[in-house]
Amino acid sequence: MESLLSKFTCLHCLLLLLLNATHCFSYVQTQAQTLCHSDEHSFLLQFKESFTIDKSASGSPFAYPKVASWAREGDQNQSNCCSWDGVKCHAESGRVIGLDLKSSCLYGSINSNSTLFRLVHLQMLDLSDNNFNSSEIPSRLGHDLSSLSYLNLSLSAFSGQIPSEISKLSKLSTLDLSQNNGLELRKSNMRILVQNLTNIKQLHLSDVGIYSTVPDIWVNASSLTSLHLSYCGLYGEFPVGIFHLPNLEKLSLYSNTKLNGQFLVPDSLSCFGKLTKLNYLGLSDNNLQGNFPRFVANLTQLAFLYLSNNSLTGEIPKSLFHLRNLERLNLASNDLQGEFPKSLFHLRNLELLGLSGNNLSGVVEFDEFSNLKKLKALGLSGNRLSVRVKSGSSATLPKFEILKLAEYNLTEFPEFLKNQYELGALSLYSNNIHGQIPKWLWNATRETLVNLNLGSNFLTGFEENPITLPWKNLQLFHLSNNQLQGSLPIPSQSITIYLVNDNNYSGEVSPLFCNLNYLQVLDLSNNNLSGMLPQCLGKSSSLEILHLMFNSFHGDIPPFCANKNSLKFVGLGYNQL
Numbered sequence: 001m002e003s004l005l006s007k008f009t010c011l012h013c014l015l016l017l018l019l020n021a022t023h024c025f026s027y028v029q030t031q032a033q034t035l036c037h038s039d040e041h042s043f044l045l046q047f048k049e050s051f052t053i054d055k056s057a058s059g060s061p062f063a064y065p066k067v068a069s070w071a072r073e074g075d076q077n078q079s080n081c082c083s084w085d086g087v088k089c090h091a092e093s094g095r096v097i098g099l100d101l102k103s104s105c106l107y108g109s110i111n112s113n114s115t116l117f118r119l120v121h122l123q124m125l126d127l128s129d130n131n132f133n134s135s136e137i138p139s140r141l142g143h144d145l146s147s148l149s150y151l152n153l154s155l156s157a158f159s160g161q162i163p164s165e166i167s168k169l170s171k172l173s174t175l176d177l178s179q180n181n182g183l184e185l186r187k188s189n190m191r192i193l194v195q196n197l198t199n200i201k202q203l204h205l206s207d208v209g210i211y212s213t214v215p216d217i218w219v220n221a222s223s224l225t226s227l228h229l230s231y232c233g234l235y236g237e238f239p240v241g242i243f244h245l246p247n248l249e250k251l252s253l254y255s256n257t258k259l260n261g262q263f264l265v266p267d268s269l270s271c272f273g274k275l276t277k278l279n280y281l282g283l284s285d286n287n288l289q290g291n292f293p294r295f296v297a298n299l300t301q302l303a304f305l306y307l308s309n310n311s312l313t314g315e316i317p318k319s320l321f322h323l324r325n326l327e328r329l330n331l332a333s334n335d336l337q338g339e340f341p342k343s344l345f346h347l348r349n350l351e352l353l354g355l356s357g358n359n360l361s362g363v364v365e366f367d368e369f370s371n372l373k374k375l376k377a378l379g380l381s382g383n384r385l386s387v388r389v390k391s392g393s394s395a396t397l398p399k400f401e402i403l404k405l406a407e408y409n410l411t412e413f414p415e416f417l418k419n420q421y422e423l424g425a426l427s428l429y430s431n432n433i434h435g436q437i438p439k440w441l442w443n444a445t446r447e448t449l450v451n452l453n454l455g456s457n458f459l460t461g462f463e464e465n466p467i468t469l470p471w472k473n474l475q476l477f478h479l480s481n482n483q484l485q486g487s488l489p490i491p492s493q494s495i496t497i498y499l500v501n502d503n504n505y506s507g508e509v510s511p512l513f514c515n516l517n518y519l520q521v522l523d524l525s526n527n528n529l530s531g532m533l534p535q536c537l538g539k540s541s542s543l544e545i546l547h548l549m550f551n552s553f554h555g556d557i558p559p560f561c562a563n564k565n566s567l568k569f570v571g572l573g574y575n576q577l
Contacts, residue, residue, distance in 0.1 A: 036081040036089055040096045043115040044081050045070060050115075051108035057131035059155065063103035088124070095121040102128040102152065109135035117144040123171075124150040134182055136160035142168040154204065155179040162208070164189045167196040178206040178228060187212035194221055206230040206252065214259075218242050230254035230282065238286075240265075243295075250280035254306070259286045265295055282306040284330065292316055292336065301325060308332040308354060316341050323347070330354035332379055340364050340385055345371045356381040356404055363388055366416070370397050381406035381427060389414045406430050406453070413438055420444055425451040429478070433457040442470040451476040455499070461485055468492070479503070480523070488529075494518060501525040501547060511536055523547040525571065532556070533577070539563050547571045 048067040055063070066086040071079065081096070082089035088098030096119050109132050110116060117140045125148060137158050141151075142165025149171045159182025166175070167189070175197065177183060185193075185208050194217050197203075201223055211233040218227075219241030226249060227242075235258035242251070253259065278299045284306045291314035296305065302323050308330045315338035316331065326347050332354040339362040344353070350372050356379040366389045369375060375398040380387070387408045399422045405414075406429035413433060417423070423445045437459060449471045459482040468490045469477065475496045484503040490512050491498055501523045508531030509524065519542055530552040537546070538558030544566050554576040560567060 034080075034082050034089055034091055034094050036087075036094055036096060040119060041079075041081045043118045044084070044087065044096070046115040050111070051106040053105050054107040054131065055105050057107040058103045058105045058129045060103040060129050063105055063129065065106075066101055066104045067106070090121070093121075097121050097147075098124040100124070100126045101130070102126045104130060106130040107133065109133050110138055112138045112140050114138070114140075117141070120144055121147060123147050126150070126152040127156055128152045128154040128176070129156065131157045133157060134159040137163055137166070137177075137183075139163040139165040142166045145169070146171070148172060149199075150174045152176040153180070158183055160184070161186065162189060162193075164192055167192045170196060171199060172197050173199050173223075174202040175200060176202065176204040177208055178204040181207055181209075183207075184209040184211075187215065191215050191217055194218060199223055201247075202226040204228040205232060206254075207232070209233055211235075213237070214239055214242075216241065219244060222246060224248055225277070226250040226280075228252040229256070232256060234259045236260065247277060249277045249301075250282075251278070252280070252282035253286060254282055255285035257285060257287060260289070265293070277301060279325070280304040283310070284308040286310055288312060290314075292320075294319070296320060297322060299323065303327045303349075306330045307334070310334050312336060314338075318343050321346055324349065326350060327374075328352040331358065333357035335359055337361075340383075342368070345369075348372065348374070350375050352377040352402075354379040355383065356406075358383050360385055362386075366390070366397075366414070373398055376400060376422075377402035379404040380408075381429070383407075389416065391415050401425070403427070413441060417441055418444055422448055424448050427451075427453040428457070429453045430456040433459060435459065436461050436463045439463045446470050447472060449474060450494075453478040455480040455482070457482055459484060462489070465489075475518075488524070491516065497521040499523045500527070503527050505529055507531070509534060509537075513537065514540060516542075518542055520566075521545045524551065526550040529553065533558055535559065538565075540565060540567075543567060545569045548575065550574045553577055 048070050053065045053068065070084050081087055082094065086100045087096060089095060090097050099122060122145050125145065134157055137153065142163060146169065148169050151169065151172060151174065154176045158180045162177060162183055162185045185205065190210060200221065202225060206228045209232065213236035214234055216239050219239055222245060224245055225247050230252050231254060234256040237260050279301045281302060281304065288310040290312065292312055294317055297317060297319035300323065303325050304327060312334040314336065316336055318341065321341065321343040324347065327349050328351060330352065336358040338360065340360050345368050351374050353375065360383040362385060364380065364385050364387045366387055378400060381404045385408065387405060387410065397416050400420055401422055402425045403423060404427040406427050408431055410428065410431040410433055418440050421444055426449065450473055452474060453476065455478045459479065461484055465486055466489055469492060472492055473494050474492055475494055477491055477495060477497065478499045480499045481502040484500065484505055486505065487507040488500065488505055488509065490510060493516060495516055496518050497520060499521065505527040506529060509529060511534040513522070514534055514536035522543060525547040526549070532555035533553055535558050538560045545568060549571045552575065557572060557577050560570060
């Protein structure tokens with residue numbers, strides 16, 4: 001009996017396995033055989049043929065023409081449009097439900113008779129990072145593609161008014177129309193948009209010209225998780241009620257310079273505690289006034305906080321540094337006062353710290369930055385701080401990519417720079433550094449340095465004075481207002497801005513300066529330079545600003561007017577030309 005039961009059990013298991021295997025095989029077979037409908041196959045090809053492929057139409061380094069592989073019926077391996085790059089079909093119906101053509105090098109326009117609007121089952125449409133040649137967004141988008149839940153038309157050179165019909169896409173959870181400088185949105189249309197898109201979670205309209213106050217209706221958009229309204233020309237009082245939105249995670253309002261707001265909120269007011277999910281808050285480049293917003297300390301999930309270029313006053317509250325998730329903190333260019341907050345050294349996840357351009361005071365023990373192992377960018381310039389850098393210190397400082405220590409009365413190059421092999425931008429502007437630029441600074445930063453600002457010091461030159469500058473990728477060379485002597489060092493091909501005015505350089509200007517294809521600003525004024533100017537300077541196609549005043553140049557002026565060029569300013573006075 002036991003053996004019979006055992007055999008039955010094994011047989012039962014085998015049957016189950018076979019049934020499951022058959023089911024899995026059937027499912028895989030169904031997936032593999034999903035074919036698109038012939039009408040949608042034709043619609044897609046007609047949509048493809050309405051554009052030209054132009055690699056300059058997309059800015060992404062990973063851009064490629066996805067539609068290039070689309071083929072007509074009958075072409076081997078490509079007749080099923082559900083297998084085409086960027087096309088997604090429903091597994092059972094075979095209808096096209098997704099079209100992802102971002103960064104596809106498309107150039108042209110979408111007309112009202114485009115076959116795109118015949119793909120009525122579309123749920124996701126991404127046409128971002130293409131060039132639609134300043135055409136308008138067709139109103140048919142809102143009429144015919146009513147199933148859309150995701151629409152991304154960002155960075156695609158659309159212009160004109162955003163059609164009110166977009167508000168009919170009631171299923172939208174993501175709408176991204178950002179970075180289309182020619183687009184505009186009337187206040188009335190914005191109100192309709194917010195009112196009708198009741199499921200919207202991500203609304204990105206940065207760089208869209210709105211030019212109005214922020215309607216109070218925004219405070220009812222309870223489903224919003226991400227709101228980007230930077231560079232929109234907003235003005236008036238910012239509605240505090242937006243801070244009550246229960247699901248908001250990202251808020252970006254950069255560069256709305258006429259947008260006003262007061263952060264004079266009583267600590268007892270607990271409404272801001274509702275923003276427990278917020279991890280990104282960007283309010284830079286506005287007109288925010290008052291003391292530092294204390295409610296920020298309640299945003300326990302905050303990772304990115306940008307409040308730079310406002311008019312915030314008072315001290316930075318110590319409670320801010322309980323936000324242990326902070327990765328980027330930019331408070332630069334305000335009027336914050338008080339002692340340098342040493343409690344920030346407890347923020348072990350910080351990657352960026354921007355405090356430049358405030359009124360902070362006290363002593364900064366630079367060795368303490370060794371506690372912030374992840375720190376890549378540090379800006380402390382333009383305060384009333386003094387920095388104490390211990391020579392010969394064994395502290396292991398973070399590997400900086402950006403370091404700004406201007407106006408700190410430093411008398412020499414800090415020794416810790418010898419080990420900064422990842423440094424891309426260094427500003428020691430307006431210190432009290434004397435003598436030569438040491439060779440060890442070149443060796444450490446030869447491959448990485450892009451921006452160098454050592455202006456307004458007492459530098460006399462370079463150790464082992466080089467004929468050419470040692471930095472291979474340098475774009476900004478700012479050594480104005482020093483005591484530099486000798487001949488002008490030749491920069492690398494990457495240079496865009498070369499400022500050495502108010503020094504003691506002598507000799508002639510080398511014709512090699514004519515070969516710098518990206519040079520936009522050249523300021524050699526107020527030196528002891530002489531000789532004849534290279535005539536090839538008049539043929540530069542990139543130069544915009546040329547300052548040569550207060551030298552001893554003689555001879556003929558280069559033929560600036562004879563050639564097509566990009567010059568906007570030429571200063572030649574106080575020479576013998």
